[in-house]
Amino acid sequence: MSKENLVEKLSEKYQFSKKQALEILNYIFDSIIESVRKGEDVKISGFGTFRLKVRKARTAVNPRTGEKIEVPEKKTPKFTPSKNFKEAVK
Numbered sequence: 432m433s434k435e436n437l438v439e440k441l442s443e444k445y446q447f448s449k450k451q452a453l454e455i456l457n458y459i460f461d462s463i464i465e466s467v468r469k470g471e472d473v474k475i476s477g478f479g480t481f482r483l484k485v486r487k488a489r490t491a492v493n494p495r496t497g498e499k500i501e502v503p504e505k506k507t508p509k510f511t512p513s514k515n516f517k518e519a520v521k
């Protein structure tokens with residue numbers, strides 16, 4: 432399912448125009464992204480939790496040359512589905 436499909440379903444279900452549905456969906460996504468960027472967990476009951484995971488800086492080895500490389504700290508988003516979500520997918 433794409434973002435367009437979500438907009439279409441939202442507009443049909445609640446009689447919004449597609450433009451209004453897109454604005455609502457973008458607002459929700461932007462709010463989630465902004466909260467996670469700040470380091471806040473976003474918990475959506477019955478759906479799951481979005482959080483920021485920080486991978487520590489480390490030293491890696493290039494397998495071709497054997498050269499040691501410093502890998503910097505990296506921030507990445509993580510989604511953990513809720514129990515209800517997992518059960519619905521089974």
